[in-house]
Amino acid sequence: MTEQKKREIIGEISLFQGLPDDQLETIAALAREKQYGRGETIFFEGDPGNGFYLIAAGQVKVFKMNLLGKEHILHIFGPGEPIGEVAVFHGQPFPASAEALVQSTLLFLPRREFVELIEAHPSIALNMLAVLSLRLRQFTAQIENLSLKEVPARLASYLLVAAEEQQTGNVVNLDISKGQLASLLGTIPETLSRIFARMSDDGLIRVDGRAITILDRQALADR
Numbered sequence: 568m569t570e571q572k573k574r575e576i577i578g579e580i581s582l583f584q585g586l587p588d589d590q591l592e593t594i595a596a597l598a599r600e601k602q603y604g605r606g607e608t609i610f611f612e613g614d615p616g617n618g619f620y621l622i623a624a625g626q627v628k629v630f631k632m633n634l635l636g637k638e639h640i641l642h643i644f645g646p647g648e649p650i651g652e653v654a655v656f657h658g659q660p661f662p663a664s665a666e667a668l669v670q671s672t673l674l675f676l677p678r679r680e681f682v683e684l685i686e687a688h689p690s691i692a693l694n695m696l697a698v699l700s701l702r703l704r705q706f707t708a709q710i711e712n713l714s715l716k717e718v719p720a721r722l723a724s725y726l727l728v729a730a731e732e733q734q735t736g737n738v739v740n741l742d743i744s745k746g747q748l749a750s751l752l753g754t755i756p757e758t759l760s761r762i763f764a765r766m767s768d769d770g771l772i773r774v775d776g777r778a779i780t781i782l783d784r785q786a787l788a789d790r
Contacts (some may be wrong), residue, residue, distance in 0.1 A: 568600045568623075573674060576623045580647050583691070590688055597681060598674040603667035609650070612664045616654025618677040622646050625671025628747065629663050640750040643668070643743055655681055668743065719762050721752045725790040726772070730781060737784065741777040766790070 573595040577583050582694055583591060598621070603609055608611075609620065620627075622644055629650060630640045641663055650665055655678055685692045716724070730738045741748060749759040758784065766772045771787045774778040781787055 568672070570595055573598050573600070573623075574649075576674065577621065580621055580649065582621075582649055582652070586688075586690065590691070592690075593684060594676070594681075597676055597684065599677075601675050603671045603673065605667060605669050607667050608668060609673065610661050612662060613660045616651065616657070616659055616661050616678065618675055619649055619651040619654055620665075620680065621674040621676070622648050622650065623672040623674055625673075626668040626742065627665055627671060627673075628668055628743075629665050630750070631663050639753065640747060640749055643702055643747070643751065645742075654678060654686075659696075666743040668747070675780045717789055718752060718754045718758060719766070721754075722759070722766070723787045725752060726779060726781060727784070727788060737781040739779040739781070741779065 574591050577594050577598065578586075583594060586594075598770075600623075601620075603625070612631065624646055626643060626645050627650055628640050628643050629639050633637050635694055641677050651661055654661060655676075658678065678708075726739050730737060733739060743751070745759060745763075746756045749756045752759065763772070763774055766787075767774055769786075771781070771783050771790065
């Protein structure tokens with residue numbers, strides 16, 4: 568990947584939007600391109616937080632594993648999103664693991680050099696605080712869903728939010744498997760399949776493979 572291409576990718580990432588070209592070029596010079604195959608681990612929970620990653624292409628899941636080996640997906644990220652950025656501020660080990668779901672290209676920014684850059688250009692830190700605040704709201708909503716809502720309500724909420732984010736009207740295109748969606752919602756695939764079937768029978772949605780059409784938005788919101 569050329570330095571120009573790296574600069575273009577970095578300039579489109581929310582962390583660095585609005586920064587002048589000279590700062591984007593400095594960040595691009597720090598970034599190290601890394602390739603990961605499908606299923607390849609990017610970092611494990613407990614690994615040293617010696618930097619963070621920007622997703623240039625592909626898809627990455629961030630997850631926790633319990634002592635029994637059961638996986639719970641915390642979030643799934645795509646192009647233009649950072650992962651592991653909290654490590655830049657506290658320098659502690661990564662609190663979760665990350666794995667490429669498909670062939671992915673990431674840009675790695677080492678912590679020490681990036682901290683020096685922030686000290687020289689505080690505006691970068693302000694952008695990072697905005698992104699971290701958004702992540703905090705997302706995780707707060709996820710904790711609320713997992714602790715206060717039953718699985719059907721979690722799925723209904725997920726579909727309504729995904730429809731808004733994808734801006735595809737009433738159609739949600741799942742970019743992850745139903746097994747991964749089950750993990751993201753804190754349930755098992757068999758339970759998720761039953762809920763999809765029940766919502767279809769109730770006329771709330773129509774399932775065509777990975778395309779989910781919302782037939783009754785108000786009833787789904789009530790659910």
